[in-house]
Amino acid sequence: MSTRILWLPADPLADATCFHLGDDGRVLARTALVPATPPDPPSFDGAQHTVLVVPGAEVRIDWLELPARSGAQALAAARALLAARLARPDDLHVALAPDGGQATRMAAALDPRLMHEWLARAAALGMHADAVVPEQLLLPVPIAGDDADTDIRVFDAGDRCLARGTALAFSAEPSLAARVLAGRAQQALPSDGIDSLVARALQPEIDLLQGRFAPAATRARPANRRRMAWLLAALLASPLLLVAAQALRLELAARGLQQRAAETVQQALPSAAAASTDSAALRAQLDAARAPQAFVAASGALFAAVASRPGAYLASLDYQRGDRLRASLFHTTPDDLEAIRGALAADGWQLVEGTGSDAPGGLLTGITLEPGA
Template sequence: MTRGVRTPDLPPPHAGGVWTLAGDRLIIVSAEGPATILVPTERVRLLAVDLPLPNRARRLAALPFAIEDQVAEPIESLHLALGARTAPADAPSRYLVGVVHAETMAEWVALAEAHGLGAAPMVPDVLLLPRPVEGWAVEVREARALVLAADGTGFAIPAALLAAAWEAAGRPRLHALGQPLAGDLAVHATTADLRDADARAEVAIAELNLRQDAFASRPERVSSGWRRLGWILGIGAAAHILIAGGDTLMLRVIANRRAAETRALVSVAAPGTDLSGDLKATVTDLLPTGGGRAPDRFVPLLARLSAALAPLAGSVTVRAIRYEGNVLTMDCDPGVPDLAARIADALKAGRIRGQATASPDGAIRITASAA
């Protein structure tokens, strides 16, 4: 969703409609309806996570433990957003979760506020696709492929990588939206999404709004008098904090309190559990992984790798993709002499554990680990 006109100079009280984020600017897609911002799915990891806990507060507390083995970055550097149930009838405890770098989220929020859209929900643009009953729903636009899976998760990759990703995923049933898919993809059905942008955005917001916790939408601007009062209260609070001191002791108290809350949570969800050892490991072991099988790391790893290689999309031609033992191998055609080094730099910049090696004939093999 990147077509439209350049951001008009709208006064903040009148900013509305559906907007898409492209680079460092916002582009309006539809002027109808409440303000909504579509963010690139390449920057968001979508996971289906089992959280068999009785209320939202407890699910949020357990969420970092539940996804820790599915992300390579430190949890502290990530923003986690809890969405709707992915299958209320078949798996009532499974929820859609969005994972974004906290720095990236802060940049998006600052850009939204600068354009008078500080209260607008933010959703990954892949969630605008209609969710298929099985397989993948695919929309290709401007050399970019959006893929929404039947389990509610999704990803975005360069269109040139779609066929290889489809093969590596076991050839799921394809439902093409809009323009036909190129190549030898076995498309089950081709249909158009007749919903307008506002209706699609409304469904996407219900599935997952990234504006949560520290990045929750802010209320409308207050008057200057209230703002002045806020400054006074803020300065007073800061003075009390400086006087009080004891930061280290306070952090320890908070950590102990969180541990006690987690133990109480586990005692309710799993009575009789031994909590005398490593609390973090115990809680992680209690969380189900979907039928006893290891979490599916292929799609998240492929999405991360595709996002990292996006700046080199015109230089990389993929022959085949394989995924074995948590390692994704991508074989590419020969390119410019320094292509392997540029790919290695892209992997490092994307914080992906992997390497790129060139064979004598110039072909390049990329390996990336999900561990």
């Protein structure tokens, strides 16, 4: 299949050049097209594909780190990265090179108004673009094994200079390009090698016809009437389906919680009836099961704290199921009581001081032991 390559100049009043390429990439014909004349595109019999080569000065080419993700996610990430680099990031048209399995992808960014202008210029010349390529990407990329002193390919296009490196591609005025490339090893491509550059448009690295500019044939086709009817029915039924699904989910969750609660009760109260669902009865059984453990823990901590103070002892001890541990403490000085309070606090208990009275050789103080906060 032969191809037409329409190369637009930056000046909309200048002549465009149309190349006719054969299947092997050779230039078969070249025609200058004058914008002011009525559209009369060269027939180029057999040409079935048109590639539009556009001025590259207004197209920014970047290589961005875009880890593997969906096309929409990669495009959103590219927009975010470019917004941080450009002074005017709003309403950019961003196109991405195909995902070659690498984290780094080429991205092209430009003002969408330029895309509209270039497509309109092509239409005015009687052509419809099947692909749009920035001119700087027609230069070959230096590859491993090339001359070690050459890392930038440069093509003199007269009023502009095209440059291409492994991670660099731009089109600029010769003086600006010279400043950008100062100190970089360069290889000037022959000025008569434009035919080889044009051939590279047959397999462009990136096509700017993406997103809003994508050809209609590549967009999603509208659904037919039967599909629309099914979608409408599904849309009308979706609220009921959502309510039913939510009810089923809550029912399953409730059953799961009930099962886990029954297992927990059996572990905590082996003597409890498996079928019992009376929360008050289960609470009473649980308190009854925990009462001996609570008394042992509280009394043990109290005995240890009192034993740490010479001369202090428990005059009485009282405990009733479901109540706090109460005691009457004999101590020789108030400091003893504070020391015992600190020892209990270290074990996670709070000593609540009650009434006190004098006793032979010391003091007798009523205390209550409670779990610490």
